[in-house]
Amino acid sequence: MLQAVDVNLTRDDKAVLTEVNVALNCNEVVALVGPNGAGKSSLFNVISGELLSSGQVFIEQLLRDSWSPPELAQRLAILPQSSQLNFPFSAFEVVNIGRMNKTTSHLENERVISQVMSWADIQDKAQNIYTHLSGGEKQRVQLARIFAQIWEKPSQGGRYLLLDEPTAALDLYHQHQLLNLLKELAQQQIGSLVVLHDLNLAARYADRVVVLDHGKVVAQGASNEVFTQSLLKSVFSLECEIITHPTAGYPVILC
Numbered sequence: 001m002l003q004a005v006d007v008n009l010t011r012d013d014k015a016v017l018t019e020v021n022v023a024l025n026c027n028e029v030v031a032l033v034g035p036n037g038a039g040k041s042s043l044f045n046v047i048s049g050e051l052l053s054s055g056q057v058f059i060e061q062l063l064r065d066s067w068s069p070p071e072l073a074q075r076l077a078i079l080p081q082s083s084q085l086n087f088p089f090s091a092f093e094v095v096n097i098g099r100m101n102k103t104t105s106h107l108e109n110e111r112v113i114s115q116v117m118s119w120a121d122i123q124d125k126a127q128n129i130y131t132h133l134s135g136g137e138k139q140r141v142q143l144a145r146i147f148a149q150i151w152e153k154p155s156q157g158g159r160y161l162l163l164d165e166p167t168a169a170l171d172l173y174h175q176h177q178l179l180n181l182l183k184e185l186a187q188q189q190i191g192s193l194v195v196l197h198d199l200n201l202a203a204r205y206a207d208r209v210v211v212l213d214h215g216k217v218v219a220q221g222a223s224n225e226v227f228t229q230s231l232l233k234s235v236f237s238l239e240c241e242i243i244t245h246p247t248a249g250y251p252v253i254l255c
């Protein structure tokens with residue numbers, strides 16, 4: 001389990017996260033939702049160790065900082081909201097960044113990269129220059145990179161992905177393809193905490209939804225419990241109808 005416990009974060013004298021407690025099991029997909037500025041990316045940066053906060057982050061009951069860097073890299077991979085890369089690397093070489101410091105053979109690395117590029121449905125662009133790819137294609141290369149990073153199964157415990165708006169640049173087909181893939185990965189003990197602005201995607205795919213508003217967790221649970229008209233109004237300022245999908249049973253939000 002990945003846990004962020006009692007996280008408080010202040011930036012420029014402003015409370016950005018207040019008493020945040022979030023847990024992610026390795027067999028689930030959890031959607032982190034909330035309006036712009038709610039603190040979602042800040043929470044990811046706290047979990048990754050990029051931002052110092054009060055509170056603690058545990059991976060499999062061990063403090064994040066007690067893991068060695070290679071062990072941590074094998075357990076936890078993060079897809080930030082945007083990834084700057086201006087060198088003329090091929091897509092393959094960008095995915096290969098995820099294999100940095102791995103002790104596997106060149107041949108095995110090639111096999112892993114080919115596999116994760118096909119998971120991200122970007123294998124046909126392996127030799128293309130990354131900076132020449134479209135926004136969605138670049139995003140799929142970055143997804144392949146983090147899959148490559150956590151490829152090796154640890155002897156025990158889970159692996160965790162933090163994905164900050166991974167669907168933002170993706171077309172509809174690839175949005176659903178990615179979320180279906182995350183569901184499949186959860187069955188292989190790879191849990192995902194995924195920031196989604198599309199509440200209907202969250203409702204459909206997430207095992208649990210965590211709602212962040214003004215730096216506080218204001219609701220969490222199954223989507224049909226969390227997404228109520230009053231929450232959508234108070235957190236997202238939206239007047240919506242909520243219906244239940246006639247065959248699949250998940251909530252569908254109509255605004």
Ligand SMILES: Nc1ncnc2c1ncn2[C@@H]1O[C@H](COP(=O)(O)OP(=O)(O)OP(=O)(O)O)[C@@H](O)[C@H]1O
Pocket residue numbers: 011012016034035036037038039040041042043
């Ligand atoms: N570098 C920074 N310095 C000071 N304040 C910051 C900094 N980065 C973000 N903030 C503030 O922290 C708060 C939370 O920002 P954060 O990026 O975590 O929100 P978010 O929920 O990810 O938003 P979005 O949905 O727009 O990506 C915002 O009020 C933002 O202005």
